[in-house]
Amino acid sequence: MDKKEITEEAIRVSDVSQHIALLIIGSGAAGMSAAVAARRAAERSGKDCSITLLERNARPGTKIRISGGGKCNVTHRGTPAELLDKGYLRPNEKRFLKAAFYSFTNTDLLDLLRSRGVETEEMSDGKVFPLSGDASSIVVAFEELLRESSVRQLFSCRIRSVEPQGKKFLVTTAGASFTADVVIVATGGVSWSRTGTTGDGLAIARALGHSIKDVSAALAPLYTVKPPPALLPGVALRSVALVATAGGRSVERRGDLLFTHRGFSGPAALSLSRDIGELFTLFGSVSLFVDLFPEQSVPELEEQLLLHARKNGAQMVRKFLQSCPIAPCRGAFALAAHGTIPSALLPFIMRQATLENDVTWSGLVREKRQSLLAVLKRFPLGNVREVPLDQGEVTAGGVTLAEVNPKTMQSRIVPKLFLCGELLDYAGEIGGFNLHAAFSTGWLAGTHAIDS
Ligand SMILES: Cc1cc2nc3c(=O)[nH]c(=O)nc-3n(C[C@H](O)[C@H](O)[C@H](O)COP(=O)(O)OP(=O)(O)OC[C@H]3O[C@@H](n4cnc5c(N)ncnc54)[C@H](O)[C@@H]3O)c2cc1C
Incomplete structure (x- = not known):
């Protein structure tokens, strides 16, 4: 004093x-x-x-x-x-x-x-x-x-x-x-x-x-070991599920998620931060994922993608994802969408799923479709570095x-x-x-x- x-x-x-x-x-x-x-x-x-x-x-x-x-x-x-x-x-x-x-x-x-x-x-x-x-x-x-x-x-x-x-x-x-x-x-x-x-x-x-x-x-932002790529801070994902895993345990919260310069914020991150902090203390490392389609199970989403692919073989998968409503209230492809996959995130989804930029639905082989599904349901966001107490x-x-x-x-x-x-x-x-x-x-x- x-x-x-x-x-x-x-x-x-x-x-x-x-x-x-x-x-x-x-x-x-x-x-x-x-x-x-x-x-x-x-x-x-x-x-x-x-x-x-x-x-x-x-x-x-x-x-x-x-x-x-x-x-x-x-x-x-x-x-x-x-x-x-x-x-x-x-x-x-x-x-x-x-x-x-x-x-x-x-x-x-x-x-x-x-x-x-x-x-x-x-x-x-x-x-x-x-x-x-x-x-x-x-x-x-x-x-x-x-x-x-x-x-x-x-x-x-x-x-x-x-x-x-x-x-x-x-x-x-x-x-x-x-x-x-x-x-x-x-x-x-x-x-x-x-x-x-x-x-x-x-x-x-x-x-x-x-x-x-x-x-x-609690109600704190999440800082990741590797900050999100420069294009993503400020990008918001609507009504997704943020998933954190460590030591065989997994916790999840639904809501909006915001990319920041140091990691993540927004309601889903803030709400889950307390659990993540506890996992971090216990295991020293926590991995983050986002489920972009939390309303659908993997088989349900696959069925919907297949249905869409059958009718729209010539459409580029990238174009579809761009306009595709994610986590809407009445199914992934309902008209009343809550939001779309932000364009800034698209290249990262495509790269993570190892898809060619111009691949069409008819050109999407089974293995690639599985890989896209896996990414949409579990897009990796990196490892937590800190859940800052003072924040x-x-x-x-x-x-x-x-x-x-x-x-x-x-x-x-x-x-x-x-x-x-x-x-x-x-x-x-x-x-x-x-x-x-x-x-x-x-x-x-x-x-x-x-x-x-
Ligand atoms: C940025 C931010 C936004 C928030 N927004 C919301 C919101 O919108 N809605 C909501 O419900 N909650 C919100 N919260 C949480 C909420 O503000 C707190 O949970 C709440 O104010 C706690 O009230 P309290 O009286 O227990 O403690 P405090 O409001 O923190 O009051 C404790 C007081 O004790 C004093 N004090 C501490 N030590 C001593 C000492 N030794 N001698 C004398 N005085 C001392 C402090 O100076 C302080 O004024 C927010 C918190 C933050 C940080």
Whole structure:
């Protein structure tokens, strides 16, 4: 920490009384939500308690502001059960988040935002964004809610440690220390560390006796050993299946895939990145393939190609592929196509299948047809070099879920310690599920912290 930061911190911390009833660390989605919920719970039970929210950055909600490309996909349409099903692929995470998603639903969140003048709109795919298209409107709404809830906010204040001291906690920053009856840790994950998420909360939780599941990237781009050829970065494949294999295991995700300068991104790559990262850690090498026709099995696709070949013997295979819809909703050759094989990819498909550029259907011998089929169903994309942790939109791993009560977010190890948000060992899919989890686990923590 540099001198300037120490000075700023000392000045601000000196304003705070040395004892706080509820201290919340981290002013992101989970921390802000916890603070508002705590005040409401305190009012309901007639308690007059001091609530302080500490943030190491100079302002709240840094990650919310950059979420969804600055537009903030704040939650998702549907019932809590639908959100859990769509947003969380791992059963233990689904189970853990259930109480939080039912206690503070997307409707609760949207009502809260609307009460501060933030209208939202639902996209056809279920994602919900602020109507203004501006992520900072969500932060402004929470800032108002915090002011209204008499939550004391302290910025440029980085917590170094939390230690139990009798029935209280001793909380230390670089410049000061104070005590608190109840502490909520909402310090987020470890990716996008420039937003303030460097894993301090994990170190704090570990020092307090919690076990931490190793962190890894989720919703991250994939970097390959050999970057895609110069013509491909920027090319998108629609509704394909990305397949990753290592050590005899195989994982797959459907969706759009984007070639980048370093490897791959787009929904299919982001969604599969967590599994790929785990395979990479286990086996040290992961191979990537794309199935350009995920709706058809190899025999089905072969049958369709044969049918087409019989009727269009004079057509060049290359021309066919160029106009051929890939992965459409009603079969490979339906008119309502989702997309075509991009022209930039064609030479690579032809080369990989060892086809002459001008080969026609009637000139395509069986062996070459098999080779084309194999390439269309399993086009090699190279080997993974890295799933960069800092580039992950979320962090997988974190405080072990079994050590936190999912109905309250209270630690099962340290009484009166609550943990919420991305700090915990869950990671959702793209679609507003991660912010929703942060808001709802934060809400649950704040509500129960008051009664603890
Ligand atoms: C580029 C990007 C885009 C994203 N887009 C979306 C999206 O559109 N929809 C979606 O659902 N999710 C999105 N996410 C994920 C989502 O933003 C996070 O999952 C969510 O913000 C996590 O909330 P949190 O409160 O747990 O943690 P954070 O929002 O990370 O908040 C933690 C806070 O704690 C503070 N802190 C850390 N250590 C200390 C300390 N020692 N002392 C004091 N303060 C500390 C940090 O500075 C930070 O402000 C995106 C993430 C990224 C990086």
